[in-house]
Amino acid sequence: MTARRASAREFIALVADGFHELPHVERESRPDGPLGWPGYDASRERAARRTGESESVVCGVARVEGVRAVLIAFEFGFLGGSLGERTGDRLVAAYAYARQHRLPVVPLVATGGSRMQEGMLALTQLQRVAHESALTREAGLAQIAVLRDPTTGGGWATLGAGADVVLALPGAQVGFAGSRVRPPDADPAAYTAEAQLAAGAADAVVPVTELRDVLGRWLRLLTGGTPEAAGRPAEPAAPVPDALGARDLPRTGRDAVRRARAPERPRARAYLDAYFTDRLAISGDRCGGADPEGMLCGFGLHRGRTVAYAAQTGAATRPAGYRTAARLIRLAGRLGIPVLTLVDTPGAANDAAAERQGAGAAIADLFGAVATARTPLTTLVIGEGGSGGALALAAPGRTWATPDSYFSVIAPESAAAILKRPPQETDATADQLRLRPQDLAELGVIRTEQSHGTQDNRAHRP
Structure with a gap:
């Protein structure tokens, strides 16, 4: 048979x-x-x-x-x-x-x-x-x-x-x-x-x-969650992962960008492997697309309980990736499962194909899913945090950052170009953008205290 x-x-x-x-x-x-x-x-x-x-x-x-x-x-x-x-x-x-x-x-x-x-x-x-x-x-x-x-x-x-x-x-x-x-x-x-x-x-x-x-x-x-729809409390927020890369803070904005872009920096898969004892991936946005190179989504076991994850890989995120992440967050909400997101992208894909695939609508949908999430989200910026394409995956009020990351309204090279500055002023522009982890903490964009239930996370406390 x-x-x-x-x-x-x-x-x-x-x-x-x-x-x-x-x-x-x-x-x-x-x-x-x-x-x-x-x-x-x-x-x-x-x-x-x-x-x-x-x-x-x-x-x-x-x-x-x-x-x-x-x-x-x-x-x-x-x-x-x-x-x-x-x-x-x-x-x-x-x-x-x-x-x-x-x-x-x-x-x-x-x-x-x-x-x-x-x-x-x-x-x-x-x-x-x-x-x-x-x-x-x-x-x-x-x-x-x-x-x-x-x-x-x-x-x-x-x-x-x-x-x-x-x-x-x-x-x-x-x-x-x-x-x-x-x-x-x-x-x-x-x-x-x-x-x-x-x-x-x-x-x-x-x-x-x-x-x-x-x-x-x-x-x-x-079946590891406790859905609010069933009249029971949701699971507490997922603990923040420990930083895996650099432990000292960057001296300048340009130094922060350089370290975030370094090929040897730990990427999403390394963080997921260290965080979960078992995990399985979901794939696809259910409307014609998948982004396996730019967004990893799924569910895993962390210290014996289920946590959902949506993790950018360091590549430009495509519309299907944003829609898949939104699908994951809504599914986790229905099942009462907390969500961990890892931010790491130079930005949303900006080629013609991405526009035809509805980049703006896909990012808007993810912003909406995060804003209305029924279970708590925890975010760790582990590399590049490039503009709205990165912010869409970040939990308001529950975002942390590793010492080898940055978060910026736009990449410093693009900012210099928009301001009509010569290339040699890119480093100064990076400093002015205040994109280092310690700058973000001072501005109130990221948190500095440890997440409930985590071990010593000083590695990513600015």
Whole structure:
């Protein structure tokens, strides 16, 4: 048995233990269904004999690496895993059970879409599913989808793409348009898990041999919060990371800029590795883009509790990076998880492609997400803090800086150019901008005291 051909119950056994199916009530159906579609009853009977199932989804509770979750597994062998009225009934019941018992939901999706033989009544099940998913999201419960082969149509556009975290199997067919309804000249590579990852619609492509472990880690991370939506207090703020680089403060503005730009200075990955004992990344802005080179986002374990992170890497941040960070902050807020942000960018990407991708709107969205965050944010400037493209990721009133960083309204070279100063006056301009950590502390832009729960952080106290 391969993952591609696995039945619903076989796939459940691949990722979980102790599966207990939820009870379901089958609605009465007229002969050959609500439309009287000739031969529909016979098709369902053949599907039932072939698969041993009475519908296209199997819903129940199981443990994934020790974490209890509601699993929704599609049986593709039953009429192509299509959604009909009875399918919708089972999905509604599964989501309601998850909310009642405060359990995360894990759809294991393999579907061709809505059931033709039930017409618009089948299509409207997508509205029911979307409603249940929204209620579950508002309840502060995580939804982690696993995309099997194929995941198309309304199943992809609701249970799949609508999940908080989207994992996909390698080579799985994933797309809104199924293989039989695409234009004849469509590139099949665009309808794959890998293409969805590149387009920012999926978070990771995970080999089936690693799926149980990865899914278990995600469930442990995302069930570690205490959501305000559930009437419980949010987790306290994340502690400030210890500085990893220089320990002495820069003498001049130019010295601060030089040290922040030094290739040997510790970057985001070094800070994340030192801070977290385990972490998993999310990827993509869910609207066509990803910025893996400029923004790292995800969730990790710090001293036994979950902290979300959004970290700039030292490169210019692209619009998709800002949108991904905003997505992360809002997800963390729903789940009651504190957020750590690491600022390190010369500024927002300013090329023509960035403008076409909505740079201004993306930065505005991140400013809004930070301003309205439902859980506390902690920010550490670890390198370059270039203008609004850096400030968008900074927590007002809860920002610290390392000794090998700077924060400025604009890079000193650009400031000199705007002021029509010759290049030899760049150093003096850097001093006038007062961008050193000690200047920022004196101006009240950054904090100097230790964060609650941290160890000795004198390395980044100006």
